[in-house]
Amino acid sequence: MKRLHDAKRLLFGAVFFMLFSSPALANHLQLSEGDVGDQDTTAHKISVRFDLTWDNSWRDAVNYDAVWIFLKYSADDGATWHHATMSQSGTNPSGFSRGTGTAVDLIIPSDLKGLFVRRSENGTGSVSVAQMSLVWDYGVDGLADATVFSSVLFKVIGIEMVYVPEASFYAGDNAESDASFVSGSADSDPWHITGETAMLVTNTASNGFYYQSGGRMGEDATASAFTVPAPFPKGFTGFYAMKYEITEGQWCAFFNMLSSAQQSSRDLTDASGKNTDGIVARNTISWTTGLASTTRPDRACSFLSWSDAAAYADWAGLRPLSELEYEKLARGTSPALNGEYAWGTTTMVGATALSGSETGAETVTTSGANCHYNNVTLSGGDGSSGPLRAGIFATSASVRGQSGAGFYGNMELSGNLFERVVTVGNATGRAFTGQNGDGALSTNGNANTAGWPGLVSGEVTSAAGTGFRGGSWFDSMDRCRASDRNAAAFADNSRGSTYGFRAGRS
Numbered sequence: 001m002k003r004l005h006d007a008k009r010l011l012f013g014a015v016f017f018m019l020f021s022s023p024a025l026a027n028h029l030q031l032s033e034g035d036v037g038d039q040d041t042t043a044h045k046i047s048v049r050f051d052l053t054w055d056n057s058w059r060d061a062v063n064y065d066a067v068w069i070f071l072k073y074s075a076d077d078g079a080t081w082h083h084a085t086m087s088q089s090g091t092n093p094s095g096f097s098r099g100t101g102t103a104v105d106l107i108i109p110s111d112l113k114g115l116f117v118r119r120s121e122n123g124t125g126s127v128s129v130a131q132m133s134l135v136w137d138y139g140v141d142g143l144a145d146a147t148v149f150s151s152v153l154f155k156v157i158g159i160e161m162v163y164v165p166e167a168s169f170y171a172g173d174n175a176e177s178d179a180s181f182v183s184g185s186a187d188s189d190p191w192h193i194t195g196e197t198a199m200l201v202t203n204t205a206s207n208g209f210y211y212q213s214g215g216r217m218g219e220d221a222t223a224s225a226f227t228v229p230a231p232f233p234k235g236f237t238g239f240y241a242m243k244y245e246i247t248e249g250q251w252c253a254f255f256n257m258l259s260s261a262q263q264s265s266r267d268l269t270d271a272s273g274k275n276t277d278g279i280v281a282r283n284t285i286s287w288t289t290g291l292a293s294t295t296r297p298d299r300a301c302s303f304l305s306w307s308d309a310a311a312y313a314d315w316a317g318l319r320p321l322s323e324l325e326y327e328k329l330a331r332g333t334s335p336a337l338n339g340e341y342a343w344g345t346t347t348m349v350g351a352t353a354l355s356g357s358e359t360g361a362e363t364v365t366t367s368g369a370n371c372h373y374n375n376v377t378l379s380g381g382d383g384s385s386g387p388l389r390a391g392i393f394a395t396s397a398s399v400r401g402q403s404g405a406g407f408y409g410n411m412e413l414s415g416n417l418f419e420r421v422v423t424v425g426n427a428t429g430r431a432f433t434g435q436n437g438d439g440a441l442s443t444n445g446n447a448n449t450a451g452w453p454g455l456v457s458g459e460v461t462s463a464a465g466t467g468f469r470g471g472s473w474f475d476s477m478d479r480c481r482a483s484d485r486n487a488a489a490f491a492d493n494s495r496g497s498t499y500g501f502r503a504g505r506s
Helices: 145-151 248-255 260-265 306-315 323-331
Strands: 035-040 045-059 065-074 104-108 115-119 123-136 153-164 169-171 181-183 191-193 199-202 209-211 225-228 239-242 418-422 466-469
Touching (some): 045 115, 045 153, 065 123, 115 123, 115 153, 153 323, 323 418
Parallel strands (some): 199 209
Antiparallel strands (some): 035 045, 065 153, 104 115, 153 239, 181 209, 418 466
């Protein structure tokens, strides 16, 4: 092992993924600037140390929150960035250090694209860990020992996630025609998802899975039957999902690590999106050349096309979620309640007023508010109409209904911004296998993971096979219901002011 004493060129830049360095994050996720540890020039590996903190963490008998950590590096002075490979998989593997402070586990998946950090024991509150370290296999990534020592830049990046455990659940509530997953001979019960095996679905009354469709809910309304294949992510098997919708700060951090050609494809301010660097529907992202910026980095990011969303997920080593996984996030293992929202009741109070400057510490002052919908012109703060900051309804003491949280703790599943999902409403969507992204995009800045919806000539440039769930700041109460499928197969690849995204991981 060779100890590095001079790391002047082995630079770090921690990207804080609910904001950059502001202390007013939804859960104050902070990644410190790191340093290098030991370099093994025989195995071509090097350790990377950093500090990690976040608030309002939990682990209990049901599930836990976690932070997805990954490493991006550049060998050409920041012109291009690449995804680093971890040295080995497993829980707390040799060479990786859990650091000191809160007891945590490091979980490295088999594809070696990053690691999850979670509490190692049940508990709630803040997590604070110093001198945690990962081991980067730079040899696998094609870098020479001397190059790593002399001229590599890299960044440690973190995203708050929630683990959703394996469990049966119900999809659909049959409240109205738009909540159209129903089953049983009377066609009055939702789908009971009890495994990941293939599902035969009919459009006639039967004792199995029954499907009502039409319009934006799916193209298979006239088919006598179709099959949801076994590989399609049905939500039964455990998976991770982002705790929040992608924020403007997250988007800018991603965008600013793309090449100029890739940025041209992912520019939300061009004529296909906002068509301005000014504020539109509370989106504050600005970019002409160089680095994109935002004055509201913790605000949920709108104007995301499916191609934008897929690119972000692929770059981060994550993947899109299916519409069945979306319902699992909202309902969990509870029985279906007709007309319910993501927090498990049929009552909703919309936000109308804000208090404080919108710098991440602003609060909603509307009594009892737990959702943002119905095209309200907000008073206070920046005013106007558009999405709120991620996690704005939650406090350290709020319960599920008050915070507007889904069963497992994911925020803003109802309202704020539409959730882009993979649909079961057509064969293109059902071909999705849940493959995780590999951290690399095409030279045009598009996702290129095999089997993802919208793939055309190897790049995600279409929205075929996708749709929307959960409603938005603009929509009525009905669109915010957990089982509403009004746009579940609406394959729109445009950049709309109500369109957001959250990624997941198998």
